[in-house]
Amino acid sequence: MSGSWEQKRVLVTIRTYPTPAWNGVEVSCTAGITDKGEWIRLFPMPYRLLAPSKRFSKYQWIELNAKKAGNDPRPESFHPDIDSIKIISERLPTKSYWQPRKDIVFPVKSHCLCCLKAEHDAKGQPTIGIFKPKIINSLIIKKTTSVWSPAQLARLRQASFFGVLPAQELEKIPYDFSYKFKCDEAGCTGHEMICTDWEMGQSYRQWVRIYGARWEEYFRKKYETEMILENDTHFYVGTMHGHPGSWIIIGLFYPKSSQELQSVIVG
Numbered sequence: 611m612s613g614s615w616e617q618k619r620v621l622v623t624i625r626t627y628p629t630p631a632w633n634g635v636e637v638s639c640t641a642g643i644t645d646k647g648e649w650i651r652l653f654p655m656p657y658r659l660l661a662p663s664k665r666f667s668k669y670q671w672i673e674l675n676a677k678k679a680g681n682d683p684r685p686e687s688f689h690p691d692i693d694s695i696k697i698i699s700e701r702l703p704t705k706s707y708w709q710p711r712k713d714i715v716f717p718v719k720s721h722c723l724c725c726l727k728a729e730h731d732a733k734g735q736p737t738i739g740i741f742k743p744k745i746i747n748s749l750i751i752k753k754t755t756s757v758w759s760p761a762q763l764a765r766l767r768q769a770s771f772f773g774v775l776p777a778q779e780l781e782k783i784p785y786d787f788s789y790k791f792k793c794d795e796a797g798c799t800g801h802e803m804i805c806t807d808w809e810m811g812q813s814y815r816q817w818v819r820i821y822g823a824r825w826e827e828y829f830r831k832k833y834e835t836e837m838i839l840e841n842d843t844h845f846y847v848g849t850m851h852g853h854p855g856s857w858i859i860i861g862l863f864y865p866k867s868s869q870e871l872q873s874v875i876v877g
Contacts, residue, residue, distance in 0.1 A: 613678035615691065619645040620652070621671050621702070621714050624846050624861040627811035628657065628780055630758065630765035636780050638808065639860055641686070641738055641848065643714055645671075649738045651848070652676060652690040658776045664695040669711055671699040682851055684737040707842070708865035715740060715863060722793035723801060723847060727857065730849070737849040740863060744794035746843060749787065749834035750802065751826065756784035783811050787833070789845070789859060803847070805859035833862075842867045 624641040631637040637654035644650050652674075657665065666672050674695045676688035702710040720726050720739045730736060758766065766780055787810050792800045810833060818825040837843045846861030 615675045615677045617673065618650060618676045618688070619671060619673050619698070620650055621645075622666055622668050623715060623863075624848075625655075625657065625668055625808045626806040626860050627783060627808050630762040630780065636766060636776070639806070639848070641846075641860070643718060647717055649686045649718060649736065650676070651684065651687045651738060653679065653682065653687055653851075655690060656692070658780070660692065660695070664692070664697070666695070666697050667701050669702040670697055672696060673698050684849065684851070684854070685735045686738050687851075704865065707868050708863075711863075712865070719844070722795045722798070723845075723857065724793045724795040724798050726847065731855075737854070738847070738860075740844050740846045742794070742842070742844045743789075743791040744798075745792045746838045747790040747792070747800070749789060749830060749837070751829075752786045752788065754784055754786050756782055758782050781815060783814055785814065791845075803845075803857065803859050805845075805862070807859070807861050809862070837862070837864060840867060841865065 620642040621644075622640060622642040624639065626639040628636040628638045631654060636656060636658065638657045639651070639653060640655040640657070641649065641651040672695055675691040677691075679687040679689045702714070704711070718740065720736075720741045722741050722744075726736065726739045726741065767775070786804055788802055788804045790800065790802045792798050813829060813832065814825065817828050821828055841864040844863040845859045846863060847857050848860045850856045850858060
C-alpha cells in the first residue's frame with residue numbers, strides 16, 4: 611500500500627532518456643537528493659508532458675508532494691504529484707569545479723560500485739548511489755534498432771493522462787552507450803554497464819544532425835576522452851524496477867579535474 615502525501619524539497623541530479631510506458635506515455639527516471647540529505651527517486655515522471663513552468667533542469671531545487679510508491683519496493687522510490695511541482699531555484703552553478711553541487715552530492719557519495727552492490731545484497735538497500743570509478747577503460751557504442759517495437763509505439767500513442775501527446779513523438783536512439791570501468795576496491799574484476807543519461811541521448815540527437823556520419827568523433831571526445839582524461843568523473847547508478855539485482859548508470863557527474871586544470875595553468 612502506498613503512503614500518504616509528503617512535501618519534499620529535492621535537488622534534481624538525475625534524469626534519464628525517456629522510455630515508452632503504459633503509465634504515462636513516456637517516462638524518465640528522475641532522482642535527486644532531498645534537503646535532508648537523502649536519495650529520492652521520482653517515478654513516473656512524464657517530463658515532456660509537463661507544463662513549461664514545471665520543466666525543471668538538473669541541479670535545480672524543486673518542491674513537490676510525493677508518496678511512497680505502492681508498486682515499487684525500492685525504499686527511495688516515491689510517486690510524484692505532478693501538479694504540485696514548483697521550481698524554487700536557479701541551477702546550482704559550476705564555479706570552483708562544481709563546488710556548490712559537490713556540497714550537496716558528495717555527502718551521499720559511496721566508495722565504489724562493489725560496495726554499493728554488497729550493501730544492497732545484504733540489506734536490500736540502497737538502490738541508488740554515486741561513486742568515482744578508479745579507472746574508466748572505455749566507452750562502448752553498440753548499434754541497436756532505430757525503430758520502436760509495435761508494443762512501444764502503442765504506449766507512445768496511447769491517450770495521455772494530461773489529455774495531450776508531446777508535439778513530437780519520442781525519438782528512438784539507435785545505439786546503446788556503455789562504460790567499461792574498474793572500482794577502487796581490492797578484488798574488483800571490472801564492470802561494463804549501460805548508461806541511460808538524458809544528456810547522452812540529447813547529444814546524439816543533436817550531433818548526428820549537425821555532423822552527420824562524424825557524430826561519433828564528437829561524441830567520443832566528450833563522453834570518452836574528456837570523461838577519462840580531463841574530468842573528475844563520477845557515475846550515478848541505480849537498480850532496475852523489473853530487475854532489482856541489476857544496476858545501470860543513470861547519470862554522470864563530471865566537473866573538470868582540478869589537477870588537470872592546474873597542469874594547464876602551470877604548463
